[in-house]
Amino acid sequence: MxxxxxxxxxxxxxxxxxxxxxxxxxxxxxxxxxxxxxxxxxxxxxxxxxxxxxxxxxxxxxxxxxxxxxxxxxxxxxxxxxxxxxxxxxxxxxxxxxxxxxxxxxxxxxxxxxxxxxxxxxxxxxxxxxxxxxxxxxxxxxxxxxxxxxxxxxxxxxxxxxxTDVPVEDSQGIQQQIEQAIRWLTLQYHQPISIEQMAQSLGYHRTHLSKMFKQHTGMSPMNFLLKIRMERAKLLLQESLTIDQVASSVGFGDALYFSKQFRKWFGRSPSDYRQDQTTNPYDCRQ
Known part of the structure; x- marks a missing residue:
């Protein structure tokens, strides 16, 4: 034994x-x-x-x-x-x-x-x-x-x-497509990109890629991209940057739209989040 x-x-x-x-x-x-x-x-x-x-x-x-x-x-x-x-x-x-x-x-x-x-x-x-x-x-x-x-x-x-450990019915080619898409989104999140651009860059059909992406990750490509952007924005808000600069750094040309999306994602505006971090840097709601 x-x-x-x-x-x-x-x-x-x-x-x-x-x-x-x-x-x-x-x-x-x-x-x-x-x-x-x-x-x-x-x-x-x-x-x-x-x-x-x-x-x-x-x-x-x-x-x-x-x-x-x-x-x-x-x-x-x-x-x-x-x-x-x-x-x-x-x-x-x-x-x-x-x-x-x-x-x-x-x-x-x-x-x-x-x-x-x-x-x-x-x-x-x-x-x-x-x-x-x-x-x-x-x-x-x-x-x-x-x-x-x-x-x-x-x-x-x-x-x-x-x-990689994926369900038996999934082919290796499909898994590689998803990995490439995740890597592409992770590296390009700061750009004003679209799923059409991603599919074209990777050489896949948009509808097929979107369907496989959601099947494997549980999220649509755009929601996955939004998650990356919001998590990155949360970190940048702890730096000495304006809200406009944070928005631009994570791919949003419109700071008001960025603030709206941030509030929907975290339940607080970017300004409120930054204030919370200033007054309580260990806020568990992060």
Whole structure:
């Protein structure tokens, strides 16, 4: 019988920048061991070394086993549970960074597609192990070393990618279309774009792309774009920018229309939100 165990190492001096490693660890879980539901304020990626389990995010269940990985994105409600007969063992790393989302998107990973399945290989397992051991040693250069291992891990994902965990009836081509559309919207949200432009840029029929996009994400492309813009606007409102400048930065040429959409999305005007942040920066309604 496999004995459960748990180990974690923290970065004593995580830097701020493109990629900041917070901690790393590994666990052999008990049967039916469950984590969550919970919401985190950092990224957390798990790599399954052995066994099986289920990851739940945005109403979707992803059944994972040896070689699979799942990513928890900041602000998303998630839970995960190990199999009752073959409980999983996994390694993980928690991180932040100004380019974290961009780097994950390059791998086709997002809140709407948070899993990556690779052929199990010793190199991936070894990289996670080396990252954790680097943090355990707590040497003066462990922050830089851990960032290096993290980039090697991401590079290994890019090289070893096989498929994503999608329903059997979906083709790989359709999944790639959705990933391309999500990536395009994530990078172009600040432009005054339309679904016609996106479909034309990606070479797909507008109606087909819109139907598949909603089927996979639960949102229309325009609502998904609006969500990206509103979340970005919320961050920009904490900077020294005018409402007009914030609106323009997230793709709205009309500040009044932007304010109307912001109120519909968050229940408060941009000015009220900014005032709330000034008087109570830890307002839980964010």
């Amino acid at each position: 496999i004995e459960p165990h748990h180990s974690v190492a923290f970065n004593p001096n995580p830097s701020k920048g493109e990629l900041s490693i917070l901690f790393s660890g590994n666990s052999q879980t008990k049967p039916a061991h469950k984590v969550g539901p919970q919401v985190l304020d950092y990224y957390l990626i798990h790599y399954v070394v052995s066994g099986r389990g289920t990851f739940r995010c945005m109403g979707h269940d992803y059944h994972m086993e040896k070689g699979g990985s799942f990513v928890i994105f900041p602000g998303e409600l998630v839970s995960y549970v190990s199999d009752e007969t073959a409980p999983w063992s996994y390694r993980w790393v928690g991180f932040k960074g100004t380019r974290a989302d961009e780097l994950l998107n390059k791998l086709g990973l997002s809140q709407h597609q948070p899993v990556n399945i690779t052929q199990h290989n010793r190199k991936m397992n070894a990289l996670f192990y080396q990252l954790e051991q680097t943090l355990h040693k707590r040497q003066s250069n462990c922050d830089m070393q851990s960032q290096g291992y993290m980039r090697l891990i991401l590079a290994e994902y890019a090289q070893k990618l096989v498929k």
